[in-house]
Amino acid sequence: MSSTNTGEAIAPTQKTIIITRFDPDKDEVPRKQEYSVPCEDNWKVLDAVNFIKDELDATVSHRWSCRMAVCGSCGMMVNGEPKLTCKTSLKEYGDRVDIEPLANFPIVRDLVVELDGFMHKFEAVKPWIKRAKEKAEDKAALHDTKLTFSQSAEELGNFKQFSMCINCMLCYSACPVVANEPDFLGPAAIALGHRYNMDSRDEGNAERNEIFRGEGTVFSCSFANECSEVCPKNVDPAAAVNQAKFEAVIDWAKGLVLPSPSSGGSN
Amino acid sequence: MKTLLLKLEPLIWFMFGQGILIGTILLTGWILVVGVLMPLGIVDPANLDYTRAHELATASLFGVIPLGQLILAALLVLPLWKGAHHIRSLLVDFGGGERDGIVGGLLYLVAIVGSGMGIAAVVGL
Numbered sequence: 001m002s003s004t005n006t007g008e009a010i011a012p013t014q015k016t017i018i019i020t021r022f023d024p025d026k027d028e029v030p031r032k033q034e035y036s037v038p039c040e041d042n043w044k045v046l047d048a049v050n051f052i053k054d055e056l057d058a059t060v061s062h063r064w065s066c067r068m069a070v071c072g073s074c075g076m077m078v079n080g081e082p083k084l085t086c087k088t089s090l091k092e093y094g095d096r097v098d099i100e101p102l103a104n105f106p107i108v109r110d111l112v113v114e115l116d117g118f119m120h121k122f123e124a125v126k127p128w129i130k131r132a133k134e135k136a137e138d139k140a141a142l143h144d145t146k147l148t149f150s151q152s153a154e155e156l157g158n159f160k161q162f163s164m165c166i167n168c169m170l171c172y173s174a175c176p177v178v179a180n181e182p183d184f185l186g187p188a189a190i191a192l193g194h195r196y197n198m199d200s201r202d203e204g205n206a207e208r209n210e211i212f213r214g215e216g217t218v219f220s221c222s223f224a225n226e227c228s229e230v231c232p233k234n235v236d237p238a239a240a241v242n243q244a245k246f247e248a249v250i251d252w253a254k255g256l257v258l259p260s261p262s263s264g265g266s267n
Numbered sequence: 268m269k270t271l272l273l274k275l276e277p278l279i280w281f282m283f284g285q286g287i288l289i290g291t292i293l294l295t296g297w298i299l300v301v302g303v304l305m306p307l308g309i310v311d312p313a314n315l316d317y318t319r320a321h322e323l324a325t326a327s328l329f330g331v332i333p334l335g336q337l338i339l340a341a342l343l344v345l346p347l348w349k350g351a352h353h354i355r356s357l358l359v360d361f362g363g364g365e366r367d368g369i370v371g372g373l374l375y376l377v378a379i380v381g382s383g384m385g386i387a388a389v390v391g392l
Contacts, residue, residue, distance in 0.1 A: 180359060219273075219276040219277070222356035245280055245284075249281050253281075
C-alpha cells in the first residue's frame with residue numbers, strides 16, 4: 001500500500017484492466033480479457049500488468065525488463081495510444097484501462113509483438129561508423145587511445161539527440177505511413193541512419209543517402225509528426241527524417257553536377 | 268509512374284519544401300495585409316494600386332536580374348507543389364497508397380500546368 005508525504009496510507013483503487021489475449025495455437029483473432037486489479041496510487045501501467053501476471057493469470061505474456069525507461073521493451077497500446085508502460089502513470093487513466101500489443105506489428109502472443117521486421121529495417125541503414133577507406137590514423141588509433149577519433153562538443157551535439165533512441169518501437173505504432181506501408185523504413189531506423197550521417201567520424205553519408213532515396217524511405221514520410229509526439233525519450237525522429245530528406249536532396253543535386261565519389265572500402 | 272515519381276522524389280520534395288516556406292511566411296503575410304490590415308484601414312489600399320503593384324512586379328536588381336518577376340513566379344509556382352504534395356501525402360495516409368502512382372502523377376501534372384501558366388503570366392508582364 002502506498003502512502004502520502006505525511007505517512008498516511010492510501011487505499012488501492014480497483015481498476016478494470018482489459019488485456020488483449022492471443023494464443024496462436026488456439027485463437028484465430030485476438031480477444032479481450034478483463035481483470036479487476038487493486039492498483040496502488042504510485043503504480044505505472046506496467047505494474048498493473050505485472051500484478052496480473054504474478055497474482056491473477058500466469059498465462060499472460062508481455063515483455064519488460066528495466067522498469068526505468070531505458071530498455072525500451074515494455075511498449076504497449078494503452079487506451080489506444082502507444083506508451084512505454086514503465087513510464088506511464090496508471091493515475092492518468094480512469095477505471096477501465098485497455099492494454100493492447102503495439103499497433104502495426106504482427107502479434108506473437110498476447111502483448112508480445114514480432115520484432116524481426118523492425119530489426120531488418122535497422123540493419124538496412126548501416127548503423128555503424130563507416131570509413132571511406134582505412135586510413136593511417138585509424139590504424140594508429142587502435143594502439144593509442146589519445147588519437148581515437150576525438151570530437152568537439154558541437155560535433156557531438158549534431159547527433160546526440162538522435163542517439164538517445166531506446167528502440168521501443170512506439171514511433172512505428174504511431175506512424176500512419178507504417179500503418180499503410182508496412183515496408184516503410186520508419187522513424188527510428190531513419191533517425192538512426194541520420195545519426196551516423198551527422199557523426200563527424202563517419203564517412204558513409206553517400207551510401208546511406210542512396211538508401212534514403214529508395215522506395216519506402218524518407219520521402220514516403222508524410223510528416224504527420226506522430227512519431228515525435230509519442231517518443232518517450234524526446235528523440236524527435238520527425239526532425240531526423242526531415243533533416244535526412246534535406247541531406248538526400250543535397251546529395252541528389254550534387255550527383256547531377258559532380259562525378260560520383262568512389263565508395264572505397266567496405267567496412 | 269510510381270518509379271518515375273520515386274526518381275523525381277528529391278526534386279518534388281525540394282519544391283514542396285520551398286512551397287511550405289513561401290506558403291507559411293509570404294502568403295500568410297499577404298493574407299494579413301490584403302485580407303485584414305487593408306479592410307481595417309491600417310494599410311492604405313493606394314500602396315497596392317495597379318501602377319505600384321506593376322512597378323514592384325517588374326522591378327529588377329541592377330537592371331539585369333528580374334527580381335520582381337522571380338519573386339512573383341515563386342509565389343505562384345511553389346505553393347502549387349506544396350499543395351499537390353500535401354494532398355498526395357494526405358491521400359496516402361488515408362489509405363490511398365495503392366493508387367499513389369497515378370494520383371501523385373495527376374496532382375503533379377496539375378502543378379506543372381499551373382506552374383507553366385503562372386510563369387507565362389509573369390514573363391508577359
